Amino acid sequence: MIVKMKRLRLLAIRDQKDELLRELMLLGCVEVSELPVAPEDETMARLTAADSSELLRSRANQTTLTHAVKLLDRYAPAKSKLFQPPPDTTLSELLDDSKLKEDLEIAENIISLDERIRRISADESRERLFIESLSPWRELDMPLECKGTETAAAVLGAVPAATDTAALSAAANSVTDMAQIFTVSEDKEQKYLLLVCRKEEKDDVLASLRPLNFSTASVGDNCSGTAKENIAAAGERLDRLAEEKKSIEDQIAAQAGCRDELKLRIDTFSTVIARAEASSRVLCTDKTFVCEGWVPAEDEAKVAETLSKFDCAWETEDPDPEKAEEVPIKLKNNAATRPYKFVTEMYSLPSYLGIDPNPWLFPTFCLFFGIMFADLGYGILLLIGGLFIKYKLKSKGAIGDMGSMAIGVGISCMIFGFLTGTFFGNIIPEASKFFTGKEAQVFCLLDPLKEPMTVLIICLGIGIVHLLLGVAISGYMQIRDGHPIDALWDSGSIFLLFIGIALFVLVKTPIVLIIAVIAIIWAQGRGAKSIGGKIGSGLYGLYSVVTGWFGDILSYSRLMALMLAGSVVAQVFNSLGAMTGNIVTFVIIFLIGHVLNIFLNIIGTFVHTCRLEYLEFFGKWYREGGRKFEPLAVNTKYYNIAK
Amino acid sequence: METIHSFFSVWGGLAIAILGGALSAAICCAGSARGCGVAGEAGTGLLSEDPSQFGKVMIIQVIPGTQGLYGFVIWFVVIAKLSLLGGNPVAVNIQQGLQLACACLPMAIAGGMSAPAQGRVAAGTVNLLAKKPNDWFKGIMLCAVVEFYAILGLLASFLMISSITIG
Numbered sequence: 001m002i003v004k005m006k007r008l009r010l011l012a013i014r015d016q017k018d019e020l021l022r023e024l025m026l027l028g029c030v031e032v033s034e035l036p037v038a039p040e041d042e043t044m045a046r047l048t049a050a051d052s053s054e055l056l057r058s059r060a061n062q063t064t065l066t067h068a069v070k071l072l073d074r075y076a077p078a079k080s081k082l083f084q085p086p087p088d089t090t091l092s093e094l095l096d097d098s099k100l101k102e103d104l105e106i107a108e109n110i111i112s113l114d115e116r117i118r119r120i121s122a123d124e125s126r127e128r129l130f131i132e133s134l135s136p137w138r139e140l141d142m143p144l145e146c147k148g149t150e151t152a153a154a155v156l157g158a159v160p161a162a163t164d165t166a167a168l169s170a171a172a173n174s175v176t177d178m179a180q181i182f183t184v185s186e187d188k189e190q191k192y193l194l195l196v197c198r199k200e201e202k203d204d205v206l207a208s209l210r211p212l213n214f215s216t217a218s219v220g221d222n223c224s225g226t227a228k229e230n231i232a233a234a235g236e237r238l239d240r241l242a243e244e245k246k247s248i249e250d251q252i253a254a255q256a257g258c259r260d261e262l263k264l265r266i267d268t269f270s271t272v273i274a275r276a277e278a279s280s281r282v283l284c285t286d287k288t289f290v291c292e293g294w295v296p297a298e299d300e301a302k303v304a305e306t307l308s309k310f311d312c313a314w315e316t317e318d319p320d321p322e323k324a325e326e327v328p329i330k331l332k333n334n335a336a337t338r339p340y341k342f343v344t345e346m347y348s349l350p351s352y353l354g355i356d357p358n359p360w361l362f363p364t365f366c367l368f369f370g371i372m373f374a375d376l377g378y379g380i381l382l383l384i385g386g387l388f389i390k391y392k393l394k395s396k397g398a399i400g401d402m403g404s405m406a407i408g409v410g411i412s413c414m415i416f417g418f419l420t421g422t423f424f425g426n427i428i429p430e431a432s433k434f435f436t437g438k439e440a441q442v443f444c445l446l447d448p449l450k451e452p453m454t455v456l457i458i459c460l461g462i463g464i465v466h467l468l469l470g471v472a473i474s475g476y477m478q479i480r481d482g483h484p485i486d487a488l489w490d491s492g493s494i495f496l497l498f499i500g501i502a503l504f505v506l507v508k509t510p511i512v513l514i515i516a517v518i519a520i521i522w523a524q525g526r527g528a529k530s531i532g533g534k535i536g537s538g539l540y541g542l543y544s545v546v547t548g549w550f551g552d553i554l555s556y557s558r559l560m561a562l563m564l565a566g567s568v569v570a571q572v573f574n575s576l577g578a579m580t581g582n583i584v585t586f587v588i589i590f591l592i593g594h595v596l597n598i599f600l601n602i603i604g605t606f607v608h609t610c611r612l613e614y615l616e617f618f619g620k621w622y623r624e625g626g627r628k629f630e631p632l633a634v635n636t637k638y639y640n641i642a643k
Numbered sequence: 644m645e646t647i648h649s650f651f652s653v654w655g656g657l658a659i660a661i662l663g664g665a666l667s668a669a670i671c672c673a674g675s676a677r678g679c680g681v682a683g684e685a686g687t688g689l690l691s692e693d694p695s696q697f698g699k700v701m702i703i704q705v706i707p708g709t710q711g712l713y714g715f716v717i718w719f720v721v722i723a724k725l726s727l728l729g730g731n732p733v734a735v736n737i738q739q740g741l742q743l744a745c746a747c748l749p750m751a752i753a754g755g756m757s758a759p760a761q762g763r764v765a766a767g768t769v770n771l772l773a774k775k776p777n778d779w780f781k782g783i784m785l786c787a788v789v790e791f792y793a794i795l796g797l798l799a800s801f802l803m804i805s806s807i808t809i810g
Contacts, residue, residue, distance in 0.1 A: 452802055558791065565794045568801050572716045579728065600709055604794070607787035 002356050003330040004297040005629070007319055011290050012312030017050075017282070021275045021632065023306050026091070028633030029299040031328055032278040035292050047283035047290065055276035061104055062269035068107035069262050071114050076253035085394040087260070088642040094268055094634070103265045106258050113252050120245045127234045127241070134234075136192040137219055137227035140184045145224045153202040155195040157209075157216045161186060168193070168212055175208045176201045192217070263638040271634055278632045294328050294629065319352070327352040329626035336408065337362040339401040347614050347624065354623030355477060361613060362408070364466060368612055370412025371459065372562035372605040374448075375570065377424035378598055379413030382406045396640070419445045420563075424594055425570025434578045434586065448564050449571075456560045463556025463616070467549070468498065470620030477621065489523035494545070520545055552616045558608050566601045570594065656740030657725065657732055660809075663744030663751075664721030667800065671714020671754030678707025678762025685766035689773045696772060699779060703769055706786045707762040710754035713797040717750040720804055739809045746803035753796025761789040 008030065012020055024030045037044045072078075137144070137156070148154045159168065165183055172179040172195070179197035186192065193214070197205045206216070223230050282291035295303050300316060307314055319327045329349045331341050333356070340361040350356055373379070389395050389403030417423065421444025432440035448455045475491030478484070497520060500513030524541020525534035573593025577586040618624075634641060686700040721743060725732050735743075768782025 449805065561791075561794055561798050564798055564801070568720075568797065569712070569716055572719050575723065576719065596712070600790075603783060604787050604790055607784045608791065610784075611788075 001332045001359075002350060002352065002354070002626075003332050003629075005294050005319055005327050005330070005352070006297050006300060006316040008293045008295045008303070008314060008316050009290075010293070010307070010312060010314040011288060012310055012314075014284055014287055014289050016310050016312075017279065017284075017289050018275070020307075020310050020312070021278050022095075023309070024278075024303075025271065025275055025632045025634060027299075027302060027306055029631050030293050030295050030303060031629055031631045032281050032291055032293040034281050035283050035290065037283070044283070047285060050279050050282050050284050050289065052276070052280040055273065055280050058269055058272045058276050061100075062266055062273065064104065064111065065107045065262050065266045065269065068110040069259060069266065071110050071252060072256055072259050072262070075249050076256035076259075078256070078259060085392075086638060086640045089264060089267075089639040091634070091641055094264065094636070094639065094641065095271060097268060097272070099261075100265060100268065103258070103261055106255060107262060110252055110255055113248050117245055117248050117252075120241050120248070124238060124241050124245075127238050131231050131234050131238075134219065134227045134231050136185050136187065136190075138185070138231060140194065140227055142194070143225055144219055144227060144230065148196075148199060151199055152196055153199045155197075155202065155206070155216055156184075156193070156219050157195060157214050158190045158192050159212060159214050161189055161191055163191060163212055163214075165191065165193075168209060168214065171208045171212055172197070172205050175204045179205050267636040267639050270636060274632055274635065296330055296629075321353070324352040325625060325627075327626075328629035330629035331356050331358060333358050335404070339404040339408070340365060342398060342401045342405075343610060343613065345628070346610070347618065347622075349624070349626035349628055351623045351625045353481070354626070355473060355621075357618070357622060360469070360473070360617075364469075364617065365405075365609055365613065366408045366412040367462070368559060368609045369409040369605055370414075370416045371462075371559045372608060373409070373413045373566065373601055374416035374420050374563050375422045375424065375566065376414050376417030377422075377427070377594075378566075378601075379410045379415075379417050381598065382410030382413060384410075386410055394640075416563075418443070420448055420567070421445070422567050422570070424590070425567055425574045427570075427574050427590070430571075430574040430578050448560070448567065452560065452564060455563065456557055459556050459559035460553055462559065463553050463612075464498070466556070466612070466617055467552055467620060468495065470617045471495070474621035477623070489519070489526065493519040493523045494549075497545075517542065552619075555616055556612065558612070562601070562605055562608060566597065566605075569597050569600075573597065652737065656735035656737045659737065659740035660721060660725055660735055660743040661727070663740075663747035664718040666744075667721070667747040667751040667754070668711075668714045668718035670751040671717075671758065672711040674755035674758030675708045675711030675714075678710070678758035678760075678765065679704055681759065681762035682707055682765035682769065685769035689769050692773070696776075699772055700769060703765050703772065703779075703783065703786075706765050706783070706790070707758045709790060710758035710761070710793045713793055714750055714754045717747055717797065717800045717804070720801060721747065724804060724807075724809065733809060735809050739807065742807050743804060743809070746800055746807060748800070749796040749803075750800035753799075754793050757789055757793045757796075761786055761793075764789055 021032075024032075035044075037047075039045070136158075140156075142154065146154060165181065168181050172181060176197065178201065179195065182194040182196070184192045184194055195205065195209075195214075206214070219227070225233075278291075282289045284290075295316065329352060331344070331349075333341060337358040340358045343361055343365065344350070344357055370379075373382075383406070386403045386406030386408075389399060390407065393399075393403075395403060421442045423442070426442075428442050429439045432438060446454060471491045471494050475487040478487035478490065493516060496512065496516040500510075500516040503509050504513045521535070521538035521542050523538075524545065525536070525538025528534045528537045570593070573589060577589035577593070580586060580589065682704045686704050689696055690700055722728060724743070725735065764782070764786050768779060768786060771782040772779040
């Protein structure tokens with residue numbers, strides 16, 4: 001059911017704004033919307049928007065806390081059990097903002113510690129690079145800062161590994177016999193050399209070596225001592241850095257006890273942000289503020305009671321039917337139909353003047369899912385999974401809805417699995433043959449693999465009923481909106497057509513069918529002005545109705561297709577397993593095969609069930625386009641509020 | 644000539660039937676390999692940025708793998724019908740062999756062509772996962788739309804094979 005909404009207009013004292021929004025948040029049934037201000041309206045133009053710095057600050061603070069929790073999870077991973085329901089907290093604890101500052105300091109401390117770790121990591125990689133650059137000169141026992149003696153020059157350099165050292169010496173000696181080249185070390189790419197010669201001949205010697213690809217190397221600028229000493233010193237520095245890093249990491253890990261507190265404060269900030277967002281939408285004068293919003297008609301009394309505590313003036317009014325698209329949509333469903341709002345929301349919420357599809361989705365979704373996924377064993381697994389999510393994990397929101405859905409469709413799968421005699425495919429006959437050599441008989445009302453035609457006809461029949469249900473809803477909506485004549489033509493003619501077809505097939509009287517066809521031509525053509533136009537668009541309408549319905553009905557053959565595909569794959573895995581003749585491989589193939597089959601079929605079945613609902617069923621009647629009602633309320637991520 | 648004729652009339656039907664089953668497995672598996680390959684390539688791109696998405700990427704990658712499985716199922720059904728694995732194949736004449744081979748075609752063609760197509764949708768789903776991690780399941784649902792036609796191929800082949808009588 002689509003809940004009736006009322007527009008709320010509220011004028012109150014500015015000093016009481018925060019307290020008032022807090023009370024409304026606890027009430028959780030008022031949506032504060034943007035106040036429409038016409039640009040030419042001078043009175044409204046004088047109002048100022050409320051300060052939004054609080055909102056920005058709270059968002060930044062929440063990001064800080066979230067970042068800190070992430071860091072805690074990295075340096076001190078929580079030993080969380082899989083499938084654990086969120087912990088409980090009380091409302092007063094959640095809204096207690098006295099500790100916010102303290103907790104923010106803890107979070108900022110954790111983040112600054114992490115920044116220090118990152119700086120240390122940068123230092124470490126710099127030291128490693130330094131060691132790497134020095135390591136070719138490790139064996140050189142000359143201090144690196146030494147550039148020679150009074151008369152002799154010492155030059156460090158490198159040549160490609162393929163260069164012959166004898167050729168280098170020969171080249172140097174062609175300039176002067178007072179030059180010598182020592183090989184310090186070599187690796188795959190290069191030879192590292194020390195050239196000693198007289199200072200005044202240095203440039204000439206270097207020039208002679210240049211054709212042999214000799215390049216001078218600048219090693220360890222600004223450092224004294226031999227390469228070996230420098231490497232050892234850098235190694236020591238690395239050890240110290242690693243120690244420091246470890247100790248900082250321990251400091252962060254020591255804060256692990258604050259994790260739950262920080263998570264609670266993230267949720268606290270969510271409530272602060274929600275209030276600040278609402279607050280940013282109100283308009284203020286110096287002493288008062290004005291805001292607009294929506295409240296469900298059924299909650300008006302509660303809101304009145306809360307507002308009576310404040311010095312304020314307020315009024316509610318029914319929404320203007322001309323502007324129905326403005327009204328936010330809240331769907332009120334019972335425990336069985338509520339989970340399907342997730343299917344509805346994936347398509348689009350109904351418009352305020354439309355009809356809540358959830359009560360119709362519940363039976364048809366279960367039915368289609370059950371037919372396509374028909375297997376007693378798979379149904380039991382779905383049911384167990386749903387019960388586990390619902391009652392062990394106590395999940396709320398989307399996951400909880402999935403759980404409720406799994407319970408419904410699981411039962412439906414069990415029923416259809418039982419009727420078609422499938423339990424993990426044909427595991428009962430297959431296993432009894434495997435163990436006893438005799439094939440056990442299973443109860444089976446209709447074996448889809450033996451009588452696919454019967455199954456197909458049943459599926460198409462279900463499709464016709466489903467589609468006619470849609471036409472009936474569409475007719476109801478037209479009557480409700482005061483267009484009974486249109487309802488009679490649009491929906492009545494379709495019903496007449498099917499009655500006509502049924503009579504023609506069963507008792508061979510074509511008269512009703514002929515009347516129905518004429519009615520459809522008239523119904524489809526009644527919008528046109530001239531007689532020719534009426535006939536033309538009527539005939540074209542008849543053509544589209546017939547082809548459209550033909551396609552729509554045939555689309556339900558997917559019910560049979562997916563049902564058969566699932567059981568074929570299951571049976572093949574069963575017989576593959578049995579064929580090995582070994583109990584262990586039988587069990588392994590059984591497990592792998594059925595896990596795969598269930599995974600693939602759940603996705604396929606879900607998609608095709610949705611498709612039948614969206615395209616075929618909704619296409620006949622659904623009025624979409626609603627916006628979701630999002631009241632100012634307490635929404636948490638990590639904690640569950642205990643009532 | 645005489646010997647060739649008698650050889651074919653004894654063994655030809657069996658060979659043609661096996662050819663049908665073998666093509667169904669081979670073409671579908673080759674298609675799935677291409678599909679999984681495309682999806683996997685896209686997946687490695689995402690994983691190099693965010694290795695924590697491995698689970699989801701793997702789920703997306705295996706989706707185009709189902710056609711290979713279906714082709715294998717049809718191969719298995721043919722082989723089981725011929726009792727080939729027991730070592731005593733049933734006698735199949737040329738007509739029956741051709742019937743079985745033709746019945747394998749829907750699976751072979753639908754599977755072999757839909758798997759690469761689905762692989763491209765799966766690769767797109769990896770992009771979706773990278774950009775909008777919360778909406779990745781919608782991509783999976785788009786993949787399932789392609790899957791449906793492979794399922795129809797599987798059913799068409801299966802129903803034909805199971806209604807052909809041999810021996």
